[in-house]
Amino acid sequence: FIASNSFAWDAEFQVFGALKFQGGFQVKSSTKPSEIEFGQTAALDSYGVMQSATGPTDKSGVFKVQNNYGAMCIGVNAKLGGAWSPIYLSQQPFVSGVVSLTPIEKVLIWFDASSSTGTMLVDAVTNSIEVDFTGKTSQSVTYASSPNKPGTGGWIVGGSAVLPSTYNVETDTFTLETPSASLLAKLSDLINTQNNVPLIVSASVQFVKPVEAQEFVQYALGKRPDGVRTWNFTAAGDIVQSKLEALYHPRDKLAIQFLQDAYLEVLYSFQDSEYKELTFEIIHDNSKHGMHRTF
Structure with missing residues (x-):
């Protein structure tokens, strides 16, 4: 997977x-x-x-x-x-x-590295959830797990935390598993992330030569830093438009500084180029806040 x-x-x-x-x-x-x-x-x-x-x-x-x-x-x-x-x-x-x-329009979801499609199940299926599709055509499911304890995470369905359970094949019943406090905290953070509008940093830089804009797009895409969810760059003539979004704490003000620093580090390391104008725009809750620099 x-x-x-x-x-x-x-x-x-x-x-x-x-x-x-x-x-x-x-x-x-x-x-x-x-x-x-x-x-x-x-x-x-x-x-x-x-x-x-x-x-x-x-x-x-x-x-x-x-x-x-x-x-x-x-x-x-x-x-x-x-x-x-x-x-x-x-x-x-x-x-x-x-x-x-x-x-029945119900689906059992779990992780399994040993079974293949069409396997007849007899053993209990742990850390699983049942998703009911009755009257629905699509649903989104998120799994959260601690990096130190893989396979012991929890599930989020439709913005709500769902406790993992063990499915007993012979009795066709479910037994709930008790989550840890740290897992509950992580589930809460994920739910908040899904339910809120993300903060996006939009950047626009104008180069002296159009060819430099094209080269910068390729250069920047190859320098994607850790901790970003969105790192998009497109060129139109001598201008490069960018859309940036943080992976962690995407609505926190610290994300603004992190994204701007990451962008500037890539821009300043781009060799043999001259640019005339750089603009940052912060998009959050349908409102925009800008920062303009001319060089």
């Missing part, structure tokens, strides 16, 4: 049969999957072939499998990122009859 990750899926489903549920291993379909919509029924015939789904569609949120084969675990695929992937497999086989399936 990386700092920012996006996941997308469609409300499209397939049903399939599998001879067994084997914890810790990837799901292995024993039948050809069949696409299905809510209200429809797919029949698993006596030869173990999953027939095409039939019947009218509706908005019930339920589809069915008619099992005429015998003992068989029933599974469901969903389209994730444009590809089909298993989202459910019954742990016990169904011997016969109608199996009703109701996909």
